[in-house]
Amino acid sequence: MKITAKDVAYVADLANLELTEAERQSMLRDLNSILEYMDRLNQLDTANMHPVATCTEERSNGAAREDILEGLRKSLSREVALQNAPDTDGKFFRVPKVIERQ
Amino acid sequence: MDLRSLTIEAARSAIQERKTTATALAEEHFANIEKLDPQIGAFLTLSHKRALAKAAEIDDLAAMGEKLPPLGGVPVAIKDVMVTRGVRTTAGSKILSHYVPPYDSTAVARLEAAGAVVLGKVNCDEFAMGSSNENSAWGPVRNPRDLSCVPGGSSGGSAAAVAADMAVAALGSDTGGSIRQPASFCGVVGLNPTYGRVSRYGLIAFASSLDHVGPITKTVKDAAIVLGVIAGRDAMDSTSADVPVPDYLSELGKPVRGLKLGIPGEYFGEGLDGEVRKAVEAAIEKLAQQGCDIVPISLPRTKYAVPTYYIVATAEASSNLARFDGVRYGYRAKDAHTLAEMYCRSRDEGFGPEVKRRIMLGTYALSAGYYEAYYLKAQKVRGLLAQDFEEAFKQVDAIVTPTSPTAAFKLGEKVDDPLAMYLADIYTVTANLVGIPGISVPCGETKDRLPIGLQILGKHFDEATVLKVAHGFEQAQA
Numbered sequence: 364m365k366i367t368a369k370d371v372a373y374v375a376d377l378a379n380l381e382l383t384e385a386e387r388q389s390m391l392r393d394l395n396s397i398l399e400y401m402d403r404l405n406q407l408d409t410a411n412m413h414p415v416a417t418c419t420e421e422r423s424n425g426a427a428r429e430d431i432l433e434g435l436r437k438s439l440s441r442e443v444a445l446q447n448a449p450d451t452d453g454k455f456f457r458v459p460k461v462i463e464r465q
Numbered sequence: 466m467d468l469r470s471l472t473i474e475a476a477r478s479a480i481q482e483r484k485t486t487a488t489a490l491a492e493e494h495f496a497n498i499e500k501l502d503p504q505i506g507a508f509l510t511l512s513h514k515r516a517l518a519k520a521a522e523i524d525d526l527a528a529m530g531e532k533l534p535p536l537g538g539v540p541v542a543i544k545d546v547m548v549t550r551g552v553r554t555t556a557g558s559k560i561l562s563h564y565v566p567p568y569d570s571t572a573v574a575r576l577e578a579a580g581a582v583v584l585g586k587v588n589c590d591e592f593a594m595g596s597s598n599e600n601s602a603w604g605p606v607r608n609p610r611d612l613s614c615v616p617g618g619s620s621g622g623s624a625a626a627v628a629a630d631m632a633v634a635a636l637g638s639d640t641g642g643s644i645r646q647p648a649s650f651c652g653v654v655g656l657n658p659t660y661g662r663v664s665r666y667g668l669i670a671f672a673s674s675l676d677h678v679g680p681i682t683k684t685v686k687d688a689a690i691v692l693g694v695i696a697g698r699d700a701m702d703s704t705s706a707d708v709p710v711p712d713y714l715s716e717l718g719k720p721v722r723g724l725k726l727g728i729p730g731e732y733f734g735e736g737l738d739g740e741v742r743k744a745v746e747a748a749i750e751k752l753a754q755q756g757c758d759i760v761p762i763s764l765p766r767t768k769y770a771v772p773t774y775y776i777v778a779t780a781e782a783s784s785n786l787a788r789f790d791g792v793r794y795g796y797r798a799k800d801a802h803t804l805a806e807m808y809c810r811s812r813d814e815g816f817g818p819e820v821k822r823r824i825m826l827g828t829y830a831l832s833a834g835y836y837e838a839y840y841l842k843a844q845k846v847r848g849l850l851a852q853d854f855e856e857a858f859k860q861v862d863a864i865v866t867p868t869s870p871t872a873a874f875k876l877g878e879k880v881d882d883p884l885a886m887y888l889a890d891i892y893t894v895t896a897n898l899v900g901i902p903g904i905s906v907p908c909g910e911t912k913d914r915l916p917i918g919l920q921i922l923g924k925h926f927d928e929a930t931v932l933k934v935a936h937g938f939e940q941a942q943a
Contacts (some may be wrong), residue, residue, distance in 0.1 A: 370829070373820045378783060378828040379790065380821060381809035382578050393822055394829065396884055401772040407849060414844030415841050417674045417927055418900040419661045419706060443567045447794035456792050 366394050466490065466632040468497060472761045473539050473687045476633055477580075480527050480538040485528070486521035487538030491582050493603045495539040496629045498584070498627030501704045505629055508608045509744050511585035514542070514729045537580035538899055542632035544623045545586040545616040546593050547678070548667045549573055552583075554593035554870060557591040557601040557619075560789050560796045560815030570667025571702065572636055572678045572695045584632055587622030591817045592786065593671045595619045596646060596886055597879065600819045605876060607693075610652055611915060614873040617647030622746050624651040626641045634691055635681045635781075640671050642869075644679045645905040646788050649868035649918020650863055654935070655665045655681045656688040659926050660900035661706035663692075664699030666859045672781035675774075675897040685936040689713040692928060708926050716929040721937035722756030724930070727861035731767035738871045741856045743865045743916040745907030750940050752865070752934070769846050769896065775887055775893040776830050789815065804812055822883060851899045860922050862886025863934050866892050868905040868918035892920060906935045 375382045382390060426427050441454070450457040466485050491620060495513065502508050523538040543830045548566035555561045569577075577583060590600040598606040606621040608614040616625040619699035620637030624647035627635050637644040639657040646825040648655025648840060656679045660837025679846035680691035693713050699705045728749060733742065753759050791797035791811030798810035813821070830839035858863060870889060879886045896903040896914045901922055919938065923931035 364663075368827075371825070374825055374832065378824050379805075379808045379812055380816075380824065381813045382821070383813070386813075386818075386821070389818075390580070390825055392824060393883055396885075397775065397826060398829075400884060401776060401839065404769055404772050404776075404846055407769060408765070408917055409845035409848055409849065412845035412848045414841055415851060416559065416844065417660055417850040419659065420558045433835065443573060444793075446567060447564055449499050449791060449795075449797035453847060457800050458792055459804050 365393060366398065466493060468493060470634055470683060471630065472684050473536065473633055473682070473690050473704045476539050477533055477535070477537050480523065481533050483527060487523040487582060488517060491516050491520045491540055491584065492540055494553070494584055494631060497558060498900070501609070501629050501631060504607060504612055505609055505625050506604050507587050507625040507629070507631060508542070508585050509555060509588050509603055509622070512552045512583055512866055513707065515552065516582045516584050518776070519577060523580050523582070527626055528556050534578070534580035535690060536576060539581050539633050540584050541576060541581045542584055542587045542618050542623060542626040542635040543573055543729070544589050544635065544637050544667045544850065546589055546638055546671070547573055547636060549583065549586065552586060554586060554669070555603070556593070557589045557603065558817065558820070559602040561794070562796065564794050568667065570701045571664040574690070575624060575666065575695045576636070578579050579641065583893070587626050587635060589622050590619035591820050591940065592669065593619040593640055593643055594782070594819050594823055596642065596889055597874070600817060604907050607876070608651060608873050611873065611913070613875055614915065615650065615876055617650035617873060618656070619643040620647045620681060623707070624653055624655065627651070627653045627681050627683060631721050634684070637679060637681045638668055639677045639679055639897065640675045640778060640807060641897050644681060645903055645918070645920060646869050646890070647891050648681055648784070648905045649872040650689055650913065652916030652917060654685055654688050654904065654906050655679070656692060656904045656928070657902060657921055658692060658696065658928055659706070661704050662902070662926065662928065663695050664702040664705045666699055666701035670785040672778040674781060675778055684938050685904070685932055686714070687933045688904065706926070711929055713817060713929055713932055716933050717936045719933060720756065721752065721934055724759070724863065724934060725758045725760050725861040726752060726934065727760050727762035727857050727864040727865060729762050729764040729767070729857070729864060730868040731764050734893070736870050740911045741867050741871060741917050745919055748908040748919045748938060751866055752938055755937055755941055757934070760862070762864070764857060764895070766846070766850050767914045770776055770850060770895045770898060771888060771891055772777060773843045773846045773850065774829065774890070774898055775826070776839050778829045779823040779827030780840045781827070782833065783824045786820070786824055810856050819883070847898050850895060854899050854901060863930055864921070864922040866920045868892060868920040872911045872915035872917055898930060901925055902931050904935045906939055908938070
C-alpha cells in the first residue's frame, strides 16, 4: 500500500500532531518503507484465526471485575491532581476556548 | 567497599554484619555516579533525600540487630518510565520535563518496602521506544564497556548504571526486548518476566499488551531476588496475574541435568554476526556438558515477528500516548488560540521524531479502512506465533538463542535507518508477542571486548526454569 502526502496529512490530523513540512516529507518516506515491509504478513493465511490480545488472559481472571462498589478508595485531592497542570484557576484545568473547526 | 561485582547478597550481608552501613553504601554509589556518569549519561534525576532517608531506616534496623528485609540497603536505579512519587519522571521525553508524579509504581513501592535504596531515575529511549537509547530527549547513554558504542535500549540507562557499578540493581521495562538487549550489550543480566507476572501500575504505558517490568542485575541470583520482591498480583493492575509467586531462589541451585533445551534454527540464520554465533554455540555446548539435552526445534513463523510487533506496538502506543495533550500535565505549547491547536502543537513540539513516527504508524494501522489489513491481521499472526511456541514447549523445557544478532553498535550507526533498527529486535520481540519470560546472561565478548548475550526463553510463568538454566550456565563460566 503506497501512502500519499494526503494520507500523511489525514493521519496526522487523527493523531493530533501538527507536523512541520520537513516532518511530513520524512514521514512519507519512513512510513512507506516500513509499511512495505509490513505487507509480508499477507503471506500468512489467518482465515481461521481469532485475534489474540494477550496469551495469559485466563490467569488474570480477565481484566473486568464484578460491577459492585468495593468501598471508597482513596482519591487524589484536588490540589494534588492540579499540581502538574500547565494552567489552572485553582479548581479546574484551564485551556483555550474550544472553537468549532470549519 | 569495592563496588565492582558487589551483589545484592553481598551488600545486604555487609550491612547486616555491620561491616558497612546503608548510608555509606549509598554515598559511595553517589560518588561513583558523580565520577563516571558525566561520560555515560545514565542518570536523569538523583534522589539523594529519599535514598538517604531509606538508608537511615535500614541502618537503624541493623543497629538493633534486626533481620534486614531482602533488599535491605541495596542501592537501585529506576528506569524513568516508572513513576516515583515526588521525584521527577520524564519517560525520556521533553513532553514530561517537569512532571512530578503524585504516586509510586507498584514495582518501586515493593522494592522500597523490601529495603531498597532508590538512588535515582535513569535514562531511556523516549517512552521506551528504541533499541539504542539514542532516542532520549536528554541525550544518549553510552556503553560503559566502550563509550563510543550504544548501551542498547530502551533500558540503556538501567543496564549502563548496573554495568558501571553506579547501582547494584535496576528496574527496566521490556516491550520488544528493552531489558534483554541492553543487558546483552552491557554485559549484565536482564530478566523479562511473563506478561502479568509483575504489575504495570505506574509504568508509563507504551504498548499495554506487550509491556513488562523486570530487573537488570549483576548476577542471575540477584535477578531472582528482585523478581521475588516485585512479582505478584496487584489490584491496581487488572492484567496482573493471579498466580502464586514461587520461591525462585530455592530452584536456582538445583542441577540442570536432564532439562531439554530447544535450539531454533531460525535464530541462527542470516544476519547473525559470526562472533555472536561462536559465543552462543560455545555456551550451548557448555550447557550440554552440564547434562542438558540439546534439541533442534523450529519456530517457523519467526520471520513475521518483527512486522507483527511493529504494528501491534505502534497501534497500542498511538492510543496510550493520546493522553499527552497539554491539559493536565506535561508540556503545553505557548499562544495556542484554540483547544485543537493546543493539542496538536503541544504534541508536535513535545514529542521526539521516533515517537511521532510510531504514533503515525499506529494511527494509520488502526484507521478506518486499514484496521483489518494491519492491526487485526497482526493480532491473528500473534496467535500463529503463539502456536509455534506451544508446539516447541511440548518437546522442550526452555529455548536458547542469541539475545541480539550483534554486539553493541556504534553511536549514530543506525539512527538514519529506522527499519534497520527495528530488524535488530528479531530475537527478542517474539517473547513479548507471546507473553513468555526470557533472560539475557553474558556469554562472552567480541574481539573488540564488547559483551555478547545468551537468551533463555521459558514457558508462561516458568521463570524458575529460565533462572535455573541461566544460573547453571553462569556458574559453569566462573
